[in-house]
Amino acid sequence: MLTRRTFLHSAAATAAAPLVISRPAGARAPSEKLTLGFIGIGAMGRGHLGDFLGRSEVEVVAVCDVVKERTENAQQAVEKRYADRTKSGTYKGVKTFGDFRELLALKGLDAVVIATPDHWHAIPSVLAARAGKHIYCEKPLTQNLADGRWLADEVKKAKVVFQTGSQQRSEFGGHFRKAVEYVWNGRIGQLKTIRIGVGGPAKPCDLKGEPKPEGTDWDFWLGPAPEREYSSVLCPKGVHGHFPDWRKYQEYAGGQLADMGAHHFDIAQWALGTDTSGPVEVVPPKDPKTGRGLRFVYANGVVMIHDAFEKGKDGKELRSDCVFEGTEGIILVSRGGIRSLPDTTLKDPIGEREKHVYPSTDHKKNWLECVRSGKETICPAETGHRSASICHLGNIGYRLGRTLKWDPVKETFIDDAAANKELAREPRPKWKI
CATH class of the missing domain: 3.40.50.720 (NAD(P)-binding Rossmann-like Domain)
Incomplete structure (x- = not known):
């Protein structure tokens, strides 16, 4: 460990x-x-x-x-x-x-x-x-x-009591919840492939420095991250109404692969029943620079693919936030809705005696109720960590550009010292022992 x-x-x-x-x-x-x-x-x-x-x-x-x-x-x-x-x-x-x-x-x-x-x-x-x-x-x-x-x-x-902000487990019309229940109850047969539609991995920060504005503690903003000059792209001046681009850079985040990926990979992990585990292999595409097509292979044979989609019978890409492909059908789910191929897959609702997900329709309310009751939330720290780990493994796979064997129990790469160095970052001296 x-x-x-x-x-x-x-x-x-x-x-x-x-x-x-x-x-x-x-x-x-x-x-x-x-x-x-x-x-x-x-x-x-x-x-x-x-x-x-x-x-x-x-x-x-x-x-x-x-x-x-x-x-x-x-x-x-x-x-x-x-x-x-x-x-x-x-x-x-x-x-x-x-x-x-x-x-x-x-x-x-x-x-x-x-x-x-x-x-x-x-x-x-x-x-x-x-x-x-x-x-x-x-x-x-x-x-x-x-x-x-x-x-x-x-x-x-x-x-x-800890709640990770993975609110797709609770909200957005319940579409993701329904998709997971259909997968759990075998409505598409045996699950074979999952396709996750999110953007690319993080890149090193190459922003030019700017004069630091008054009232901004830039050194504190950097915290454990490497020292660099102030950038309004990373920390906008004053009160702003947009999402800053620190999300793009590996010093602070994991690119869109991690930003929206933390939502969609989280749903995939949920459907797979691997909330406290993960894949056993990370396989980057032949050309990792494309930033798409990386595969996560699970012990049960399911393959999860980052941002690479097949075409349906009509010639159109089967593209959505999460696409679950089984031996008897396909489920496509996003924040806007859920559909299936064939259409009859979602015809019958999940019965009372079938498998159901954790009941929650309001993510923040779930947290507050669990604080009161002492019960575990719908997305506790361990679950949030495991979903984020998929994003980290994907970024490492793209950076190294070679197949990696992963032990989800020990949370280390197998016989790969160079890859294991990618798992942690040494913080700046003032933020470490």
């Missing part, structure tokens, strides 16, 4: 006297509401913030980001939303931070929502788990495979 790291400087955060959350007029008692802190409030984080502000069972008490304008903007949004609960029409109960460790030190904080870039998922999640905070973390779960194992182990040890 890969060596797990512990985190530097955490002592500085925990040694300081903890700040105390004060509950303004109109707020419910702690027994009635969960107090939330938000780590990362860019475009995705603001979306999550708006959603949770509409939920009466939670109280947002703190926000954190490396860009000052974003914390101020989020603070104003929360206070404006909660102001109508008070007789005076005002609300002042949201603390702002530039360092998430200070947020985690808040006394009375129950849980955190993490919506940072991928390279900043593992460390905040691990420290939140160690602090006993429940966690909702964006996907893909980590920037590299070793960090995913570290995170999953720490969450398990801390016994906190």
Whole structure:
């Protein structure tokens, strides 16, 4: 197994006297509401913030980001939303931070929502788990495979409730849920091939440096990633409404192969029943530079193919987010709907006595309910890690350009020291022991 790291400087955060959350007029008692802190409030984080502000069972008490304008903007949004609960029409109960460790030190904080870039998922999640905070973390779960194992182990040890933001398991009309149930119940016969329609792998960052804007802690944004000059492509100035392109670069993420792939490969893993496992072989195409056609081979013989599709009888590509091909039919499913070939495959609904997926129609609600009950969420840390691992393995396969044998139990490549070096990344000195 890969060596797990512990985190530097955490002592500085925990040694300081903890700040105390004060509950303004109109707020419910702690027994009635969960107090939330938000780590990362860019475009995705603001979306999550708006959603949770509409939920009466939670109280947002703190926000954190490396860009000052974003914390101020989020603070104003929360206070404006909660102001109508008070007789005076005002609300002042949201603390702002530039360092998430200070947020985690808040006394009375129950849980955190993490919506940072991928390279900043593992460390905040691990420290939140160690602090006993429940966690909702964006996907893909980590920037590299070793960090995913570290995170999953720490969450398990801390016994906190964790939800990976793989909301296709709960939402989007239930299309993915239905597809998985049809596969589980043999409606397409024996599953043979899965095709996942997402973009290409990550590439090294080649962006030019720019002057750093005031109010942005660029060094903190980089965190464990390699040092480089500021780029507004990676960390946009102020409050922005788009998804930044850090997703393209391997120093921070895994390209579209990991960004949307973390959603669609997650559904494939679910359908395969490999939520706590993975493939046994990674086979890149003859020309890895094309960034498509890589194959994942599973122990049961099922082959999952990245972004390569066959043509149907009408000559059109059988293209969708997830395509499940069996001995007796094909299911094509996306966020917009589900269909099959032949059409009769989906004619009969799944019966009460047949296999059904975990019941969930609201991903965030599922997390909150599990925090209350102590039950496991629909996409816990181990599951999120295993789905993200598919993305990491795919990126490694494209980079190395050769067939790789994978042990999903030990989570190492078999007899391949060079490939195993790709599983982890040495963080910058200030973020390691």
